[in-house]
Amino acid sequence: MSLKGKKILYLIGPGFEELEFYVPIMRLQEEFAEVVVAGEKAGKVYFGKHGNCLDGKADIGFDQVDTSQFDALIVPGGWAPDKIRRDEHVKRITREMYEQKKIVGMICHAGLVGISAGIVKGHDSTGSEGIKDDLINAGAKWRDEPAFRSGNLVWGRVVADIPDFCRELIKALKET
Secondary structure, eight states: OOOTTOEEEEEOOTTBOHHHHHHHHHHHHHTTOEEEEEESSTTOEEOBTTOSSOOEEOSEEGGGOOGGGOSEEEEOOBSHHHHHTTOHHHHHHHHHHHHTTOEEEEEGGGHHHHHHHTOOTTSEEOOOGGGHHHHHHTTOEEOOSSEEEETTEEEEOSGGGHHHHHHHHHHHHHHO
């Protein structure tokens, strides 16, 4: 069974982690999901954390997102989550997707977006060791595991865990 017919929203911002951005997108596309990338404004190009040639481009602006049109939200890590979590549209998007019981996938530092959107309290969580205290202080329970699902949240720890994150993500999307 594929993800044909599923429309996935993917967030991007300055300093995104390139592998956490592109690898899950490719996996989703491999399963025939449609992926739409949202950034500060449509057409804006973002440079990744490592500054290599894998830039990312926003298809639509955060302010253009109608969450009812999407089946899931994915947030890659890097430095971008700490920057985009300050945007009111990003918080709205994340909260709405969560409240609509849609899958919200977060890997590495992406949990910072979930914290600012107020959706992590009471959930098991993981991510970069650098945000462990932030997640705990926001009311989440920390688990040092590669990837797992807690309710409609799919968590991935770090770059090395991308294969586990992708498997959990695909499994969750096929179940919804």
